[in-house]
Amino acid sequence: MEATAHVDTFARDNLPPESQWPVLLLDNADVAYPARLNCAAELLDRAIEAGRGAAPAIWSEVDGKPHATTYARLRTLVDRSAHVLVEDMGLVPGNRVLLRGPNTLQMAVAFLAALKAGLVVVPTMPLLRAKELKQIVDKAQIAAALCDARLTDELSRCTNPDDEFFCAGLKQVRPFHDDAPGSLEQLAAGKPDTFTACDTASDDVCLIAFTSGTTGTPKGCMHFHRDVLSMCDLFPRHVLKPTAEDVFCGTPPLAFTFGLGGILCFPLRSGASTVLIEKLTPPLLLQAIEQFRATIVFTAPTFYRQMAPLVKDADISSLRKTVSAGEALPQATRDLWREATGIEMIDGIGGTEMIHIFISSAGGDVRPGSIGRAVPGYVVQALDDALEPVAPGVTGHLAVRGPTGCRYLADERQMKFVRNGWNLPGDAVSIDADGYVYYQARADDMIVSSGYNIAGPEVETVLMQHPAVAECGVIGAPDELRGQVVKAFVVLRPGFKGDEAMVSELQNFVKNAVAAYKYPRVVAFIDALPRTETGKLKRAVLRTM
Template identity: 70%
Template sequence: MEQSAHLDTFARDHLPLPEQWPELLLDNPDIAYPARLNCAVELLDRAVEAGHGERCAVWSNREGERHATSYRELQALVNRTARVLTQDMGLVPGNRVLLRGPNTLDMAVMWLAAVKAGLVTVPTMPLLRAKELKQIIDKAQIAAALCDVRLAEEIESCRTPGHEHFCATLKDVRFFHHDAPDSIDVLARAKAPEFDACDTASDDVCLIIFTSGTTGAPKGCMHFHREVLAICDLFSRHLLKPRADDIFCGTPPLAFTYGLGGLLCFPLRVGASTVLIEKLTPDSLLATIERFRATRVFTAPTFYRQMAPLAARHDIGSLRSSVSAGEALPDATRQAWKQASGLEMVDGIGSTEMLHIFVGSAGADVRRNAIGKAVPGYVVQALDDQMQPVPPGMPGKLAVKGPTGCKYLADERQAKAVRNGWNLSGDTVVIDEDGYVFYQGRADDMIISAGYNIAGPEVEGALMQHPAVAECGVVGVPDGERGQIVKAFVILAAGYEPGDALVSQLQAHVKQTIAPYKYPRSIVFTDDLPRTESGKLRRFALREASVSLASSAAA
């Protein structure tokens, strides 16, 4: 490793032991970076140097009107904010700083400024509560937080002595999107618009993103400056082929690696622009595409499914590509969006541990029902329990190597996530002879019923092909006779009414679409499905709901 620029060495000190690291594939001309680099400089300052200074970097809404922030203006905002962090707050390279805010220009400025100052950024989802924030703050030993003032309540609980979620390490909280004298906004206005970036090593940690923690304590995934650039120069460059005249938009939060890449790093890397708007709905996302003439859109399958029937109301002809990730993409959703937009979806599978998408295909390389192939720079295999490759066409554990990889912050679960140099994503897949990856489901979400292995997403995909189904989630629930049975939670499309007749119709449809033994023996109609802030279906919540219902019925 290179000589670190961090004065606070916590992040490097708490990387996994060398023998627990994944094998990093760095011998690639696409990612031949110098030993010392700061990714904020490479994303922003280099764009200004390349002549993009007067081009729009960030589009946003301001008092109902479109507002453009140029690259030169963004650079000045970032530099002034970096001065606040180092001069007024006294932060030094290597300090961890919590970031808390929705998708706004302010949030983008906070991340870029902190990275440029050599700090380790810890972005968090806006909806997290004090209990969840405390887990992160304590684990990462965070000393300072930068928070949108509209989200002040939960973070204030974490710095209030005597409060059950008080965090002793959290010494300073500063607010933005605020006009108080000590707010970041006001302090930054008085600063000079120049700032000398921290001379960070390419393998200095700049980002710790915590997993959702739905199955236990959240895991902190640590990533280097060079890895932020690698996702731009591999997935984005090879599959999206972005241009300086592109306009990116979408829904994933900047606190989610999918959003940080797709809505900030990818566009900045090529001198393009991004649209940052909070609280989008399927209809307002379509309106945003039309209003800003967006060319690239990133969102989850659920949004595409809901946008497809609404697309005809909007002019979305500016779109060049649409990217889906975050959860399995049903073929019915892919086809509905293709019919509505004329675009072949770029589907992808990635993870917080790998930073972004590592399997995907675009355009003519798309194969129906497959996610795609390994992104250039990555290799993937399907392995058995003994870490041996399974034959093509057989299900196995998805294993991946590339220039990014799993490096948990002081976490014993590292040994399970990385074996023999391979990153194990926790997914079950089939890889065919041509290298196409077919998603089967999360390894811990596989349903075993009467000795059969059944992938919930496959059953969901079959159900979604029926016109009565708007959305659905499928899980396995305990059964005394079969071990588990397949249970489906279904949101009905407009014009359909729940009832036994429709249950039988949906069951028959699944039997005719996929192997009959995979059909849902139980179907529950619901008005809503539990999802994470990033749009992923919370299957564990469906399982818990089923257990609760069964317990209540037994009582």
């Protein structure tokens, strides 16, 4: 590895041993990066050097009208903010900084400023509660956070010594999206307009993206500066093929790597612009496409299903390409969207461990029922239990190699995800003789609902804290609208009644403990859970009930 620029070497010190890394395919002109690079400088400064300074970079809605922040203005905001991180907050390269906020210009500025200063960004979902934030703060040993001023409530519990979710190591929380004294914007206003990017190594960690495992214990996926560029230079270059005139838009949070790539890094890398809007429903997304003349959209199949019947009442003539990821794309949804818009969906499968999409196809390369083929730069196979290739058309474990790959933060599950140099995302697939990949199912117990990953055992842990619950089992139940919904099978204690009032009580109990999207939309009361002789819950049996 190249000599690190990190003063705080925690991230590099907690990488898994290189013997546990996947094989990395770096002998590729698309990802032939220099030994020293800072991905924020590559995304922002290079666009300006190429003459895009006066071009729009980020679109926001101000007083109901589109407002453009140019590349030059964005760099000024980023550079001033980087000065605040270093000078006022005293952060040094390698320090982890937690980011908490919705999709806004201010969130993007905070993200890029932290990267440019050589910090390790740990983005978090706006919906996460104090319990979930504490797990992340403690795991990544985070001492500083940048938080949207409207979302400080849950995070403030982590800085309160009297709260059960107190994090002793979290020393400072700086608000942004706020003009009050001491906010990021207020301090940045008095800083110089230029900041020299930290001279980071291309293999310095710059991002720890957390994902929930099936146990509910978060896993931190560590990505290098070169990985951020790799996600921009493979799927977009070979499949999406954007131009500088494109306007990106979409729903995935910047805290998800799907959103980080699709609606921030991809447009910046191509000199295009992106629309950042906080809350988008299907009707509002169609309205945003019309208002901002968006040409490329990223969202989950759920949104496409709900938008299809509404398209006739919106002017989406600007739209050229639509990308679906985050959950399996049903063929019926693909067909529905094509019939409504005339646009062939670009499906894709990726993952936080891989940073972004590694299987996809577009236009004439689309084959019915298939996700697509390996994105150039990646290799995929279907393997049997002995990790040997299966014949074309035979279902096996999805295995992938490329320039990016899984490196968990101090986590023994590294050896489960990476075996024999392959990344094993936990999907069952078949691959035909032409390399087209056909998704079968998740090979683990992760529930994917409307693009959100939800760990069943985590929901069970919350439900078990309710005084009425004796035991419970949580699975993903098929749902036409959301792909899957969280379904809880609950055994009540004597004296409690399994009625609609109890259903509502349990649902609200979960909503108040963890992110609201994890609550069980379906609750079934049963007399006993199916278990093995050793007491292990038979989830497969629950799925048939």
